[in-house]
Every structure is written in C-alpha cells, then in structure tokens.
Amino acid sequence: MKSKFLALLASLSVVLAAGLPASAAPSEPAYQAVNAPTLWNNGFFGEGTTVAMIDQGVNLTHPYFEGQIIDGFCYVEATSSYLCPNGTREQSGVEAASQRKDRGQYVVSEDHGNMVAGIVAGNPQPDAPGGIAPQANILMANVDLSLNGILAALNYIDQRKEELNIVALSMSWGGYFQEMPREWLQCDTNPQLQSMATILKSLRKGGVIPFASAGNTPTLDVATSIFPSCLQDAVAVGSVNSSNVVSWYVTMSGKVELLAPDYAISADTFSYSKASGTSAASPLVAGSYALLRQAFPQHGAEQVLSAMKVSGKPVDDVIRKDIPMVDLAAAYTLLTNTEPNGVIVPVANPDQVLNVGTFNGKIVVYAKGYKGSTLSWKIAGTWQKVTVTKDFQAFSRLTGAIGLTVNVDLYLNGVRPAAFSKTVVTK
Numbered sequence: 001m002k003s004k005f006l007a008l009l010a011s012l013s014v015v016l017a018a019g020l021p022a023s024a025a026p027s028e029p030a031y032q033a034v035n036a037p038t039l040w041n042n043g044f045f046g047e048g049t050t051v052a053m054i055d056q057g058v059n060l061t062h063p064y065f066e067g068q069i070i071d072g073f074c075y076v077e078a079t080s081s082y083l084c085p086n087g088t089r090e091q092s093g094v095e096a097a098s099q100r101k102d103r104g105q106y107v108v109s110e111d112h113g114n115m116v117a118g119i120v121a122g123n124p125q126p127d128a129p130g131g132i133a134p135q136a137n138i139l140m141a142n143v144d145l146s147l148n149g150i151l152a153a154l155n156y157i158d159q160r161k162e163e164l165n166i167v168a169l170s171m172s173w174g175g176y177f178q179e180m181p182r183e184w185l186q187c188d189t190n191p192q193l194q195s196m197a198t199i200l201k202s203l204r205k206g207g208v209i210p211f212a213s214a215g216n217t218p219t220l221d222v223a224t225s226i227f228p229s230c231l232q233d234a235v236a237v238g239s240v241n242s243s244n245v246v247s248w249y250v251t252m253s254g255k256v257e258l259l260a261p262d263y264a265i266s267a268d269t270f271s272y273s274k275a276s277g278t279s280a281a282s283p284l285v286a287g288s289y290a291l292l293r294q295a296f297p298q299h300g301a302e303q304v305l306s307a308m309k310v311s312g313k314p315v316d317d318v319i320r321k322d323i324p325m326v327d328l329a330a331a332y333t334l335l336t337n338t339e340p341n342g343v344i345v346p347v348a349n350p351d352q353v354l355n356v357g358t359f360n361g362k363i364v365v366y367a368k369g370y371k372g373s374t375l376s377w378k379i380a381g382t383w384q385k386v387t388v389t390k391d392f393q394a395f396s397r398l399t400g401a402i403g404l405t406v407n408v409d410l411y412l413n414g415v416r417p418a419a420f421s422k423t424v425v426t427k
Helices: 029-033 037-041 112-121 147-160 191-205 278-295 301-311 328-336
Strands: 050-055 069-075 090-092 137-143 166-171 209-213 235-240 256-261 265-267 272-275 313-315 323-325 353-359 362-368 374-379 382-387 392-398 405-412 421-425
Touching (some): 029 256, 037 278, 050 278, 069 147, 112 137, 112 265, 112 278, 137 147, 147 166, 147 191, 166 278, 191 209, 209 301, 256 278, 278 301, 301 323, 353 405, 362 405
Parallel strands (some): 050 137, 050 166, 069 137, 209 235, 235 256, 256 323
Antiparallel strands (some): 265 272, 362 392, 374 382, 374 405
C-alpha cells in the first residue's frame, strides 16, 4: 500500500554577514550556544566521519556541498511522475543525492535538504558559516517520503554504514500515515512501522545513532507524536531559540532526549538563509555527535550519546524539566575523564555538593547547587525519590536508633555519581 505522510519543513530568509574563517565559524551563534569551538580548537571538525541524511537532496553545484557529498540514494514510487536524476526510479551514487530538477532547473521550493545538510557539514564560505562539522562527509538519500522510499533509504544506509564510517543518521521530517487509525500513532505498536523500527535498531547496533526532529506541532497529547522520532531507537530532538528557551512549536513529550538551536545560517537552493524548526535541531545534534565520535574513536557509540545527554545544559519546558541541551565543551570534558566502555557519570562541579550525614538518629541527604534535579537513594533496601526545589536543601529520614550502621546509595537524575555509595553510623 502506498502511504504518504506530512512533511514538517520550514525556513526563514535573512541578510547574511561576510568574512567568516575557512575552517569553521565561531561567529555563528547557534554553534557557540553548544560550545562547538571547544572541539574545533582541539582540532576536531568531523574528519573521517559520515552523517547520513534522508531528505529532499541538495544542489550539488552549491559551494556549500562541493566535495562534501560522498554518496547518495534516490527512490521514487512507481506511481509518481518524478524520476531519479538518471531517469530511473532507484539510483545510488553522488548524483542520486541531487535536489529534484524540472526541465533541467532545480525546483527552488524543495530546498529543505540544503538546509539540513549545510548545518551538518557545509563548506564555510564568506557569506555563511559552514556546518558544525565542516570536514565530515554526507550521504544524502533523496526519496519521495513514502514508506517504501524511507525503507529503501534506510536499508541502503544500513548496508553502507561500515564502509563509509557512518556515525549518525539525521531525519528532519515527520508526520503520520493518513490512512491509519489514531491508536496506531503510537509508533512502537504500529504494524506498518515495524520494518522501519527494525532497521533503526540495526543501525544503532552497528554504531549509527539515528536522530529525528521531534516535530513542529505543539501538543500536550503524546499520542500525536510524529514518527520517526517516536520510534524507540530514534533519538528525538527538540529545539531552542536564541534565548535558549524551548521553541514554542516543539512537539514535546517524554520521548525528546536532546535539544539544540534552531537558527543557524545554512544553505538554500542557490544562496543562504536562516534555518528554523526542529528540522534544524536534528542535523545540528548529528553534526555535534560526529565531532565527538572523531574526538573519541575508542569510545562506543552509545557511550558518546550518553555523554551528550548527561552533560547537556538542563532546559525547562512547560511540560518537562531538565531536558539536556547539547553542550560540546561539557561532553568533551566528560568523555576525556571517562575510559572507553566506562560508565558515564557527571563531572563534579565545585559549586555543586552532594553529601550524606546523620543527626539525632536521622539520615540526612544534603544537596547544594542541584535545584530542579531529581535525587533518589536507597537506605536499608527502601527507596526514596525527591525533586530538589532550592539552591540548598536537606532531606532527612528517621531511623529510630543511634549507633545503627546504614548503607546509602545515592543517584542523581537516575545516574549514580562516581563512588557515591556511603556507609554512615547514626548519631
């Protein structure tokens, strides 16, 4: 059955500044907001990594993409009047990554692929900053966004992941199959999406993290979460504006795992414009992830992803609190201090203190500088979970005895800080 879904695509034209450096663009506010210069200053620009993308293709003659696209894939349904660049309905190779043309001319309105690809690895230009990982490679799959087309592209990317060292997949589209009953919008129980879920699982198992835009439809109804971001193995990405506030339009649910800016300058069909939407956030996270994978080649894919989430700057939304926004400087420090295959735990901050003590027969947990965080601890086999609401706060539990030896295991936001298992004797 041929099923189409709605694409959530948007861009906003702006006047551009000139005179940006050739390696990367420290002057791009969106990249500064995630502390990308920390990676650049240490010599990491994404070299040797590839980010795969499923979108509308790119203008291969655009200065932003010269030498950046190392492979492509095109798929067009048999019922469509369009064809791939070579006149067939399925094509691979660099030319297959091309933005669609009509009578030899680029279809200017279909410039979304230029925007997302440029945020990942655009060549820095005098009029635009380039991508956040400007030395990374891109595999661009240009499909007609039918279920068959998406599956064909995912299979192609899965087959090429090792040869091209694909570390991330970015998907900046979404929607729902129009013929499906509403209850099927829960992706992981949707029979028509099981093939997609299976391939995403294969990609993650092979070291490729799939990032997907969370969507641009504000709603409190989690059942309307768009796919593919709602699939279990897709990392849903929301966006923040230039004030580091969650953008008003984000489709927010418990599935959103990371946030990133939505306003980087990137390419359109022939020139440059300001990005927008969660469409812009997903490739920025994918490019950031590629930088970290280059910097830490011995660390596992899931380990690097975990570091991005644990080290992210906590941002509050009206629905959720403490959603991590990408902070490359913090992730770099965290991974530097973590052995390959080691457990990712937060780096100690001198302004933050966690401690356990005892007073008048009580066990007391002290938290300084963790306002908004969740603390949980196990004392004598019994769990307690609290939210820290003040800059300094103490939580006590009466034991009813003096001289009692008690083991305390303390967790912060679901992760146990290094070596925080303490034994105290009640006083």
